Amino acid sequence: MTSPSLVWFRDDLRLADNPALRAAADRDEPVIGVYVLDEASPGVRPLGGAARWWLHHSLSELDERLREKGSVLVLRRGAASDVLPALVGETGAGAVFWNRRYGGPEREIDAGIKDGLRGDGVEVASFAGSLLYEPWTVRTGAGTPYGVFTPFWNACRQLPAPRAPLPEPRELRGPGRHPASDDLAEWELLPTSPDWAGGLRERWEPGERAAKARLREFLADDAAGYDRARDEPAAGATSLLSxxxxxxxxxxxxxxxxxxxxxxxxxxxxxxxxxxxxAWHTLFHFPDLATKNLRSAFDAFPWPRLRPTMLRAWQHGETGIPLVDAGMRELWTTGFMHNRVRMVVASFLVKNLLIDWRHGEEWFWDTLVDADAANNPFNWQWVAGSGADAAPYFRIFNPELQAKKFDPDGRYVREWAPDATARPPIVDLAASRKAALAAYDAVKRA
Structure with missing residues (x-):
């Protein structure tokens, strides 16, 4: 009798350079792919709307590609600690493989499943597939995690070079009997009432094949000018690989x-x-990155009472600050925003509107197609001044000066917010900057 191998896909929706899939293929038994939509486990953060849209389409292609190779993708919904053992029982799987995750709740889930399955005599193995340098492999001389980027990256570069990518399997053995699977459409990951994803469909093609094509295109056409033009939002010089x-x-x-x-x-x-x-190094060592200030002194920051009208104006790109409004409308339309503009809109929310960075992080979590558990809160805390290697709080991006420097001919603003210059600003930039610096005095005293 054969004992199939289960490959638990998570944030690794690909066939090439997938160590877990390679391990299953090398076992020379039938391979069953599984994806678990886990919104039930404690501490697991539900996906935002844009992320759910992307996931639907990426899973659809993954299923297609696995079938082309001879295997199958099983979709299940529920707590992974219940779903995986149940599927092992249904299929008689002798092995379960996955690529490691690095968030706190996810690590606890994975460790519990691994211990339970091994106790039942199932082979379980996990692999490094999502990061070049796993967080525990990079330490300061004192054995502590890094808090500043440049020494961290220098230390990484002193380690052995990242391994070569693994080729995708030529073929996979499928199971004799396909396990029952949820219908992807019934997960309702796509918006319907209303369908707000028209701009996402126009901008993006999710899936492994499109990802490889974009990497080739970037290296052939854009990489040569990347260092010079990456800060110009209208230049189209970024990789779009996030x-x-x-x-x-x-x-x-x-x-x-x-x-x-x-x-x-x-x-x-x-x-x-x-x-x-x-960012992932930081999240690994500080799992509460999305909810707690990394620098505890910022707990003393005197955030004023939330003004919902101000927050909504920022979310909808109606602040009267052209570069800010352009960025927020690009985000709402496409699920993406140029990195330079992300810093500007984040600084404006936190330091001109004096709105807690967590409100901005939550909005980005819901609207960005690339929001993940590390980069999203890490970068918000960097702008807010409360995170690792953070920009000093007194560094307040002036969106007007940023526009003059990085969008001098106004192409980006005209594309996304042509009416913005006709709106009165909701806040005076100079006065709000002074108010932010005055509030920061509480942090300095702390």
Missing amino acids: PRLRWGEISPYEVWHAAVSSDAPVGGFLSELGWREF
Whole structure:
């Protein structure tokens, strides 16, 4: 009798360079892929709306590609600690493989499942597939986690070079009997009433094949000018790989090796991969990153009472500040925002409107296709001044000066917020800057 191998897909929705899938294929038994929509386990954060849209389409392609190879993708919904053992029992699986996750609740879930299945005599193994450098492998000389990016990235670069990507399996053995699977459409990941995803459909094509194509296109056409033009939102010089990496449609190892093998100058681009690694390093050591200030002194910050009208104006791109409004409308329409503009809109919310960074983090979590558990709160805390290697609080982005420097001909603003210049600003930039610095005195005293 055969004993199938289960491959538990999570944030690694790909066939190439997937160590868990490779381990299952090498076992020379039938392979069953499984994805669990887990919104029931304690501490697991439900996906935002834009993320759910992306997940639907990425799972659809993953299912198609597994079938092409001879295998199958089983969809189940519920607490993973219940779903995985039940599926092992249904299929008689002799092994379960997955690629590791690094958030606190997820690690606890995975460890519990691993212990339980091993206790039942099932082979279980996990692999490094989502980060170039796993968080516990990078430590200061004192054995502590890094809190500043440059020393962290220097330490990473002293470690052995990232391994070579693994090829996708040529074929997979399918099970003799396919386990029951949920219907993807019944998960209702796509918006319907209303269907607000028209801009996402126009901008994005989720899936592994599109991810590989985008990497090739970036290295061929855009990487040479990346360092010069990456801060200009209208230049189109960014890689647009962040949602691909967030969902694991392409691995950081594939991106790394393709970049270093290209003829383009890629130092700045690789450092952005390093920033992603730093965010996950931080989350691993500080699991409450989305809810608690990393620097506890900021607990003393005197946030004024929330003004919902101000928050809504920011969310909807109706602040009367052209660059801010353009960024927020790009986000709402496409599920994405240029990185320079992300910093500007975040600074405006936290330091001009004096609204707690957690409100902005929650909005980005719901509207970004690339929002993940590490990068989203990490970058919000960086702008707010409360996080690792954070921008000093007194560094307040002036959106007007930022626009003059990085969108000098106004192309980006005209594309996304052509009416913004006709709106009165909801706040005076100079006066609000002074108010923010005055509030920061409480943190300095703390």
